Amino acid sequence: MSEAGTADPTRRNRIHEVWDRRILAERTLADDQVAALADLAGRVRALTDAVVHTRVPADEIAAVSAEVAALTDRLSAVRGEAPPIGSHDGTGRALASPVSGPLNPIAPPVDIEPLPGGGARAAFTLGGVYEGPPTFVHGGVSAMILDQLLGVAAAANGTPGMTATLDLRYRRPTPYGVRLTAEARVARVEGRKTWVDASIAAPDGRTTVEATAMFVMPAR
Numbered sequence: 001m002s003e004a005g006t007a008d009p010t011r012r013n014r015i016h017e018v019w020d021r022r023i024l025a026e027r028t029l030a031d032d033q034v035a036a037l038a039d040l041a042g043r044v045r046a047l048t049d050a051v052v053h054t055r056v057p058a059d060e061i062a063a064v065s066a067e068v069a070a071l072t073d074r075l076s077a078v079r080g081e082a083p084p085i086g087s088h089d090g091t092g093r094a095l096a097s098p099v100s101g102p103l104n105p106i107a108p109p110v111d112i113e114p115l116p117g118g119g120a121r122a123a124f125t126l127g128g129v130y131e132g133p134p135t136f137v138h139g140g141v142s143a144m145i146l147d148q149l150l151g152v153a154a155a156a157n158g159t160p161g162m163t164a165t166l167d168l169r170y171r172r173p174t175p176y177g178v179r180l181t182a183e184a185r186v187a188r189v190e191g192r193k194t195w196v197d198a199s200i201a202a203p204d205g206r207t208t209v210e211a212t213a214m215f216v217m218p219a220r
């Protein structure tokens with residue numbers, strides 16, 4: 001890729017096109033792989049839940065640990081250069097997003113729906129895996145979900161960008177084990193900047209966290 005630094009813009013663009021196609025091909029999975037990996041990711045999420053809640057004796061934990069190590073070796077037999085990219089449902093969502101990627105087991109079970117005209121919403125139930133203060137969701141987890149929700153709303157507005165600022169107001173503790181709802185809406189756009197507001201609500205409808213983010217479409 002050192003040639004990409006060439007002074008000839010046409011040649012540079014051609015090199016980038018070839019490079020982009022190569023990366024895209026390497027990071028695009030077949031449909032049956034996507035389906036199988038989504039299933040696997042769900043099972044690994046369940047495994048993670050079992051790990052943080054188990055009370056089996058140490059020798060049983062060690063035996064499970066050895067089995068998991070063997071499974072890791074099997075999956076690693078053929079590795080890509082980076083996580084998969086692209087979409088299996090036409091929305092362009094990142095399959096391996098750590099916040100809402102169906103193929104990423106560290107992603108909480110959050111499916112974000114873009115809304116026409118610059119919005120997004122999600123309904124989700126978090127488990128004890130995401131506990132911060134006892135019986136409540138970790139504030140960093142709420143922030144992560146809100147960042148993604150806000151970003152999807154900005155994209156749904158046709159003004160996507162990188163998160164430049166993210167302000168959070170934790171009004172009440174967010175409970176886990178219950179159905180939470182979250183919504184985001186674009187507030188305003190100025191040039192390359194888009195401001196978006198969002199909140200998470202508990203089942204009683206009361207807001208637990210509010211957020212405002214400013215997204216900037218990078219100059220380059």
Ligand SMILES: CCCCCCCCCCCC(=O)SCCNC(=O)CCNC(=O)[C@H](O)C(C)(C)COP(=O)(O)OP(=O)(O)OC[C@H]1O[C@@H](n2cnc3c(N)ncnc32)[C@H](O)[C@@H]1OP(=O)(O)O
Nearest residue numbers: 091092093147148151152155162163164165216217218219
């Ligand atoms: C369906 C699919 C969905 C897909 C939806 C996917 C959703 C993903 C959501 C998660 C997104 C992320 O996590 S993104 C990852 C976290 N964020 C980052 O890593 C961003 C790191 N920062 C950057 O890359 C850069 O600083 C940028 C892109 C933010 C700005 O760079 P730039 O393009 O060079 O901007 P620059 O010319 O300097 O500034 C443009 C204007 O913005 C202002 N500005 C720039 N940065 C800031 C800032 N941090 N705080 C305040 N203001 C700022 C400047 O003052 C200026 O204002 P004025 O003088 O014009 O008034």
